[in-house]
Amino acid sequence: MTPTARVVVIGGGQAGLAAGYHLRRLGIEFVILDARSTPGGAWQRTWESLHLFSPAAHSSLPGRFMPPQPGQVHPDARHVVEYLTDYEKRYELPVERPVRVIGVHRDGLFLRVETDSGTWQARAVISATGTWWRPFLPTVPGRTAFEGRRMHTVEYSSPDDLRGRKIVVVGGGNSGAQIAADLAYDTQLTWVTRRPPRFLADDIDGRALFDAATARRRALDSGLSDTGGVASLGDIVAVPPVREARDRGLLKASPMFSRLIPGGVEWADGTRAEADTIIWCTGFRPALSHLAPLRLRGRRGRIAVHGTRAEGEPRLHLLGYGDWTGPASATLIGVGRPARDAVQDIGALLAAVSP
Template structure:
């Protein structure tokens, strides 16, 4: 049983950012990653996925992402290469593949139980993200549909659906991008709970990060909440989405009422046949490994003050969304909460010693 200052659970972008700041503070730590290779969730992205921002605005702390030749907005493969290089550049102690079964209290320490042994630590940073917990709503008839059903995490290429009748469900960025991907080679129906809200065409990840930062500053100073990125719209009009939209190929339909063996039915009786349904309906935080601590609150979240769990000060959560730091689920946004978590842990361990 190994004893370290900190165990970081998850070796994607959030775990690496945490490791960078823990190393700078001189803390002893390990990063446990369930994936067999570096790159986090970016390894499972669909073929055409690109970032919203140029490389320089998509970087982890300490090392700028290099530009991708011929691309303004780097693709997922470039991000995987960058994260691989980042891990090696800073000699971060990532151990993989290691699957964490549970985190438990063990006197003054936390015990991290895995399929590769047990670690005891003065603090734990959970950075497992959401990609491993895809969410599909319980729409009536879903088990009756005889065509293919897959989630965003399983989609790869429009070539897999050429000539088919495909229904894409979801009015966010993933839904819009995958619908745009499929619009040219399939009989596409795009369904959303509400009319899609596109951000202005000149807004990309740089502006979104600036807006999230301004919101954080306003909240810190006790000023009125600006509403965050969601107040601007739901969909970033990246070039493929913009092109499909302007060509009239992205016309969202209201959400259907139920599924049938051969397709879907709307509340007014209108039907649509389908060979496949792609659920772009989001994710839930992957927190099952923290269940033994008994911390879960509303909507499956663990209540936090910044990144620190309110019910367990030795635990920090990083990269799950705005509730663990504004823009903390983004490459450029995770740096600040990672730094704050590392500093708070260093102070906490200093006091406990």
């Protein structure tokens, strides 16, 4: 017998839990299908030194403040996993794991959700799979010529097994700066960025970034001029480890190289840097392969949305993939509002189709 839920939430990370909170509040029957075997979403897979940009009180999901971490102003990833685990239990969210969703299909009045452990039928689906599981690697001349170790952000854990090595870190965003700062002391580091690094003012944290993203979305929705959002402030939050490495002169970025060579990288003028490891901090793409049967993806691999609702399938909402699915919706503090809006929209949809 095919199980049925009024709403199926795909993904049990922060976005899926925020959706679950609001579904519970409205009394809508739902299930959360999570591919991971334990709670915590992508926070289980981050590098060891990663800390939040904001204090705990400004890094919370709806309904429950994140408690402070003893001895830390900015909580680490382990604390976030503990918080998400507690959040899931506190609100008795119905999470089934590990369940990997293979595809979502139209099936008359329902959306059919096929998984590796069976098929679900749903009146509505919230996709909250995030981006961490789909790392992006740019095409670079000579990529196959390089003879050293190649890693992406998702594979980096700590400097422990890289001490004394010749490392090239590629990427001028937060992950590139934080990993470069992590490696600046015990490796021969070359940090490479496509443009000169833009550090945000030292007093700016995640709450200010959320406010900037929200102001931009409100301006665009009102037909006003683009405020620039977070990008107008800079690219890199100066969290304490980044600030310390920067102030000690250890974070000096080189422009992007032209190609890879067997023993490292080379610039257009013939300058070379030796490397036995390259870490690509080059971002992610939305993990949306499970939605391919709906044939909704357009330019740049995105699905056109109105708010969080897919324009080509009103029974589908996308949550937590970045600003295009809600201001700062890929952050703990930012996902609550678009989650609420998505659930309210689904509530109205269900009321309209109920007998």
